[in-house]
Amino acid sequence: MSRLRLAILDLYNGIPNQGMRCILELVEQFADVLDYEVFDVRAKHEVPDLSFDIYISSGGPGDPREGDGVWEPLWGQWFDAVREHNASSASRKFIFFICHSFQMAVHHLGMAEVTQRRSLSFGTFPMHITQSGADDPIFAGLPDPFTAADFRRYQVVQPRAERMQELGATILAIEKDRPHVDLERATMAIRWTPEIVGTQFHPEADAEGMLQHFSRPDIKAEVIAEHGRDKWINLITDLSDVSKIARTHDTVIPSFLRRAIAVLSPEAEVAGRL
Numbered sequence: 001m002s003r004l005r006l007a008i009l010d011l012y013n014g015i016p017n018q019g020m021r022c023i024l025e026l027v028e029q030f031a032d033v034l035d036y037e038v039f040d041v042r043a044k045h046e047v048p049d050l051s052f053d054i055y056i057s058s059g060g061p062g063d064p065r066e067g068d069g070v071w072e073p074l075w076g077q078w079f080d081a082v083r084e085h086n087a088s089s090a091s092r093k094f095i096f097f098i099c100h101s102f103q104m105a106v107h108h109l110g111m112a113e114v115t116q117r118r119s120l121s122f123g124t125f126p127m128h129i130t131q132s133g134a135d136d137p138i139f140a141g142l143p144d145p146f147t148a149a150d151f152r153r154y155q156v157v158q159p160r161a162e163r164m165q166e167l168g169a170t171i172l173a174i175e176k177d178r179p180h181v182d183l184e185r186a187t188m189a190i191r192w193t194p195e196i197v198g199t200q201f202h203p204e205a206d207a208e209g210m211l212q213h214f215s216r217p218d219i220k221a222e223v224i225a226e227h228g229r230d231k232w233i234n235l236i237t238d239l240s241d242v243s244k245i246a247r248t249h250d251t252v253i254p255s256f257l258r259r260a261i262a263v264l265s266p267e268a269e270v271a272g273r274l
Helices: 019-028 071-088 100-108 161-167 207-215 217-227 229-240 245-264 266-270
Strands: 004-010 034-040 054-057 094-098 113-129 146-157 170-175 187-191 196-199
Touching (some): 019 034, 019 245, 054 245, 071 100, 094 100, 094 245, 100 113, 100 146, 100 187, 113 229, 146 187, 207 217, 207 229, 207 245, 217 229, 245 266
Parallel strands (some): 004 034, 004 054, 054 094
Antiparallel strands (some): 113 146, 170 187, 187 196
16 A cells, blocks of 8 residues: 655744644554655745645744745745646645634635734634535534634635635635624635645644643643633633544544545555545
């Protein structure tokens, strides 16, 4: 059985984070069929070439519309190269975008407005699946709404219908309904093509690791000081419920990877791996 190659684009700029740990742990679940390599896009200006079969582009800090003038054009060139390859080749490449990368991809293609939020989204929240998302493989088995980790200062809003239609892109999920707040609900997941998909939330977030992290006395005190005790209690409650964050973690990215492997390496499915 041939092995597939996966590139992880690290957009955290060297800042300590939980996201990369979670991504690596998910990818390593498929170590019998996948080899992977990490590219430090922002700190070292590293981007993968087209020799990889699957790509996961991470979350990260800062304004997704800006960069240092070097790394973000390199990232955009990589994205365009994958899209051009898929448009002209029978052998397709798969991409999953997370949070910051999701916002960058939307901004890069002019699909919607990417704006700064009035306040930081911090914690776990319900995500609502659209009619298109109900049939999407990355959400297979998840309830509507499902719970996801969401940590961001920016948002994708006001999708441009004509541009979305031109690209063949569909909205898979939107953020929670807040009738008491006069603000548009953000777009939380988009499928660009059968091979390219992404979420504005963090599907890689693992309940056990996050529970340990936010239970640390220093982190607990920091969260309560910045967001209040109720926010910390709600976060810990959701992380302790196996039907919430744990279910999303076990569903979204694993479903993406299983489908990519099934398409790119059918013998893996025949062998019973999937």
